[in-house]
Amino acid sequence: MKAWYYIPHDPYLLWGFIIGAWVFSIAGFFGLQLLPTRARRPLVVGVTFVAGLIFALEFFLPTGIVKVGSIRLVQPENKNFLSPALEPIRNLVQIVVGLSLGLGVFSLLRLHTRNLLQRRVGWYNSLVLILCLVAMAVLAAWHQFGEKDIVQPPKWVENSYEILFTYTWSPLDATMFSMVAFYIFSAAYRAFRIRSIESSVLMFTAMIVMVGSVPFAYWLSESLHVPQEGFWQFLRLEIAKDWILKQLNAPAIRAIEFGVGIGGLAMALRLWLSLERGLGVGR
């Protein structure tokens, strides 16, 4: 389907468009700051509404050949007239993600540079953070450019990147997550107590699922010659676990997801119609 917006193919014209878009965006940003809240609000509300409307209509409007009374609209399969708008939105999302990352880094650097310069309590932590941030950013970018055959990084860059990414960051991240196992073990010993009927049911169900999830359950059932069919099969922990997950857990999760879905829809409507407070459109 042909795009309904203009794409410049001449490189000079393309650069002109990019620079023009930058100038327009910066002027628009500062222009918005100068406007009073009362004038800014309808503008932001309008843009939010139109942006949301494109997505909603693109999703719900019929695709392919559509007949409305005597009008016959011929569209490609799985597309409607709004579908070509998705590609520029995709590009825009990439740009916004890149900008937000840059904004986060800028904000972090500003805060910690101030800590460092003013010698606030724990300033040395800020120094470590800045050094790590700069080292990781420079080495990772250099390495990535090398992987994409844009530049050929020297050996020391590759080695330093490996030390930081593979032998420092990865084990630290894995360690953070694996510590949960120790907390779970401690919590299981201290908190899982039979104090009421409900807590007893919860505890025994959890124990069946835990034991039923490992090969020990199958080994135990086989050792005790528990039948694999008939009513007594439910004495096999692996079958009992499956029954709990499929027959008890799945309906409960589905009910929760329905609730979350309806809540999400209501929230999305509030955001789309700018009924939610704190959207940067004033009080």
Added chain:
Amino acid sequence: MAVLEPQRVEMNIWQRMLNIDRRILYLLLWLTMSAVMLFVRGQMPDVITSPVKDLYQTIENLPPDKMVILSSNWGPGTIGENRPQLEAILEHLIRRRLKFAVVSFFEPQLSIMSYRYTSQITEKHGYEYGKDWVHFGFVPSIELGIKGMNESFVEAIKRDYKNTPIDQIEMMKNFRSMVDVSLVVDITPSGTVGAWISFVRKGTLVGYCPTSVMAAEGYTYLKSKQLVGMLTGAKGAYEYELLLKTSGYASRLINTITASHLLIVAAILFGNFCLLMARLTRKGEEQHA
């Protein structure tokens, strides 16, 4: 000024066990897992659950002229669960000589992880990058990424992990969009599978490889047939390795996982036994007084 003496509470053995220092518990878990990892060899036999069998059978029946997409969205935090899943699925795809693409959403470093581990496996089996498999790199928005891939890989992805334009990759000349994709396998610790189910074009099958804590959500989609199969954490990957008759990363982990599960159950039972004994002892002391 009177100095308050700290009140000493006499505790019996059961009460002391109930208030045991948590560092002793941590040490117990660490010692058990280390001992099992170092000294226990061989694995217990296991039953293959139906979601694992279904995913295996789906891959077994995939047409050879279509490609598979692996959506790999995990980092080092869940390496213990997601890496064996990725390796088991890759092993099967390579055995069947199916062509595949890997893509990562959300965070750029996730694509680095998936590229590294996939490269290791493919190099071992002589699978060539660009001819037999490709990495689409990092895509920031999953919903827009999937919708774009439904229409065209060239427009949605543009360049691969190595910065090569998609239309210049040899393998991608035969695969234009999701119409040419038979199966998507989502290997993830987060709730990305909902986006695949909602937005991928009709006709493309979806498989799911979550971490164990996320698997509970997968059962709702398995029942409705929106997922063709599921590997639950490292245990699911172990079952898959049993089906493949291979001993991989999951087989090395399964004894440690079994030991940790049993130790936690033992801790729950022992904690409750101590509570019961402490209550009985206190009741006995009160009656005696």
